[in-house]
Amino acid sequence: MSPLWMVRRIGFYVLVAVVMAFFAVPMLWLASAPFDSRPGLGLRWPDWTLDNVTATFDHPYALTSLVNSLVLCVIATVVTTVLAALAAYALSRVRIPGRDLLLYLLLLLSSVVTGTAAMVPIFVMMLQLGLINSQFGTALVIAGGMLPAAIFILKDFMDAVPRSYEESARVFGASPRQVLAHVVLPVARPGVATIFVWAFVNAWGNFLLPFLLLRDVGAQPAAVLLRTLYDEGGSANLTVIPVFSLLYSIPVVVLYLFVNRRYGFRFHGGIKS
Amino acid sequence: MAGITARGLSTVYPGGVRAVDELDLEVTDGELFALLGPSGCGKTTLLRTIAGLESASEGTVSIGSRDVTRLPPGDRRVAMVFQDYALFPHMTVAENIAYPLKVRGAARSVRDETAARTAAGLSLDGLLERRPGQLSGGQQQRAALARAVAASAEVLLLDEPLSNLDARLRLEARTFLKKLQRELALTTVFVTHDQAEALALADRIAVMDAGRIRQIGTPREVFQRPADTFVANFIGSTPMNLVPRDAEIIGVRPEYLAPAPSGLFTGTVSIVENLGVTSLVTLDCGVGYVVPEDDEPAVGTTVTVDAPPARVLRYDRETGLLVR
Known part of the structure; x- marks a missing residue:
């Protein structure tokens, strides 16, 4: 234990502490500010009150927007997971020339299709289809943007399901639907769970698409409403924002904990045996 | 119970490889039949064609008196054990064994009862609630056999049934397999590249090379009078x-x-x-x-x-x- 070693060790821990504080401060703010009688942007020990909570619940759009978020995300996530699982399975099993090229193109285009570059055409298309202000329409656009990446990740999981499992089930008389439901999906379950949470978190935090496609304040999800939480003076409404932010972050954390406990996360395929 | 007949059977892979080439074969009812040959000789493809997992390009396959050439695998009344056993990792041993019944929509009580009875017959009692990952190699093999038996098929197909076991266990499993086949009197075809395994287990052996059968005979015939130099070279623990x-x-x-x-x-x-x-x-x-x-x-x-x-x-x- 030379002095140099000690200095290095101390330096290392100081660095870690700084980095951790950098991440911890916003978290602590989120935990304390909602229950502070005079919430500010700084971090301090709160004098406890539930006034902010009452104020948030009385806000005309705060709770509605959270429900809107939930509806939007559930539709987008379910559509993404179901379609990605089916497409990934098909792409994993069917031999077509240029399959890998197709997958990479899809992945590449996905960042363009729902990215900023495509916003104007998407808006025009949705306008002509009469899907502006439609939760369902917006959810479909969000799902469309997530599908390529979801398919790409899930295909890796599907590739890792041994063919002999499927063939075995087929010899025992299982129909293609039974093979998928009894064998392939359960074996690829960690992948499906990962995609489910990934899609939910992505949709939950999506701002641009709902902001453009849902013009009606009553239809807007939480991510969009957060932007409008100002007081009369034009500065951030700090009675509502802390509580709203806390409520906004809970579903994602709960979903993560639930899915992680039940299925476990992995970002690659493979069978534990 | 039924025999298997192949007439002029060919299986051609996309790309033109004739894995099975105009092959005639007759496996009689209740026989333990070995398909023996070096890697790439088409023995596994022949087995998969009988199972319906590969479709025949020419010729016919019959099981008993039924022509099954165009039937999907599930309608052929065959059961198959794969080289890697293909036990479903997310199901317990009992669920695995009863899976063929689940597919046919049997009630839970029937499935549990069949699983328990079949497992007892293959000395798997006490392991029913385990997952395949918690079984030893030999137990996994018996669980896969139990599942195939539970399917109550007319024909049992085994792809390299002993190759995933270590050498000592292999002898034990070989004896077990032969005893089981005798008890069930089930027409059984197994694929192997190990001539000693084929000689020890089979009633009759078909020695294959390049998609064709070089010789069919009892282990004694094949050992004593190989039909050609290929068979002569392939059979025997020391080369002829x-x-x-x-x-x-x-x-x-x-x-x-x-x-x-x-x-x-x-x-x-x-x-x-x-x-x-x-x-x-x-x-x-x-x-x-x-x-x-x-x-x-x-x-x-x-x-x-x-x-x-x-x-x-x-x-x-x-x-x-x-x-x-």
């Missing part, structure tokens, strides 16, 4: 001596050769390999013969060996076929 002489190739198994005052081959001893109770002596003319332990000649001595005339086979040098 195949020595060209005039227009013929003389084939004698090393086990049948013994030192004699005069005889077929003469040469000096170049290598002596210990095989346990016997040793394999190789002469410099390329001929090997087997001697009992403690009876090995010294390297460098000149030896003449001979075999009983009935054990000396003669093959045509051009075609490689057995002359007599």
Whole structure:
């Protein structure tokens, strides 16, 4: 234990502490500010009150927007997971020339299709289809943007399901639907769970698409409403924002904990045996 | 219960590889039949074609009196055990065994009862609630066999049933498999690349090469009178001596050769390999013969060996076929 070693060790821990504080401060703010009688942007020990909570619940759009978020995300996530699982399975099993090229193109285009570059055409298309202000329409656009990446990740999981499992089930008389439901999906379950949470978190935090496609304040999800939480003076409404932010972050954390406990996360395929 | 008949059967892979090539085969009811051959000879493809996992390009496959050539695997009344056993990792042993019944929509009570009964028959009791990952290799193999038995199929197909087991367990599993097949009297076809396994287990063996059958016969026939030089070379734990002489190739198994005052081959001893109770002596003319332990000649001595005339086979040098 030379002095140099000690200095290095101390330096290392100081660095870690700084980095951790950098991440911890916003978290602590989120935990304390909602229950502070005079919430500010700084971090301090709160004098406890539930006034902010009452104020948030009385806000005309705060709770509605959270429900809107939930509806939007559930539709987008379910559509993404179901379609990605089916497409990934098909792409994993069917031999077509240029399959890998197709997958990479899809992945590449996905960042363009729902990215900023495509916003104007998407808006025009949705306008002509009469899907502006439609939760369902917006959810479909969000799902469309997530599908390529979801398919790409899930295909890796599907590739890792041994063919002999499927063939075995087929010899025992299982129909293609039974093979998928009894064998392939359960074996690829960690992948499906990962995609489910990934899609939910992505949709939950999506701002641009709902902001453009849902013009009606009553239809807007939480991510969009957060932007409008100002007081009369034009500065951030700090009675509502802390509580709203806390409520906004809970579903994602709960979903993560639930899915992680039940299925476990992995970002690659493979069978534990 | 039923036999299997293949007539002019070909299986061609996309890309034109004829894995099975105009093959005729008859497996009789209740027989334990081996498909033996080196890797890539088409034996697994033939098995998969019988199962319906590969579709026949030409010819027909019948099980009993039913032509199953165009039937999907599930309608053929076959059960198959895969080389990796293909036990479903997310199901318990009981659920795995009862899976064929689940597919057919049997009630839970029937499935549980069948799983328990089948498992008991294969000494798997007490393991029913485990997952395949918690079983040893031998137990996994028996669980896969139990699942195939529970399917109550007419034909049992086994793809390399013993190759995933370690050497000691393999002997035990081999005996177990033969006993099980005798008890069930189920027409069984298994694929193997191990000639000793085929000789020990099978009632009859088909030796395959390049998608065709070179010889079909009982283990004794195939061992004693290989139909051509390929079979002669492939069967036997020590390779058969195949020595060209005039227009013929003389084939004698090393086990049948013994030192004699005069005889077929003469040469000096170049290598002596210990095989346990016997040793394999190789002469410099390329001929090997087997001697009992403690009876090995010294390297460098000149030896003449001979075999009983009935054990000396003669093959045509051009075609490689057995002359007599």
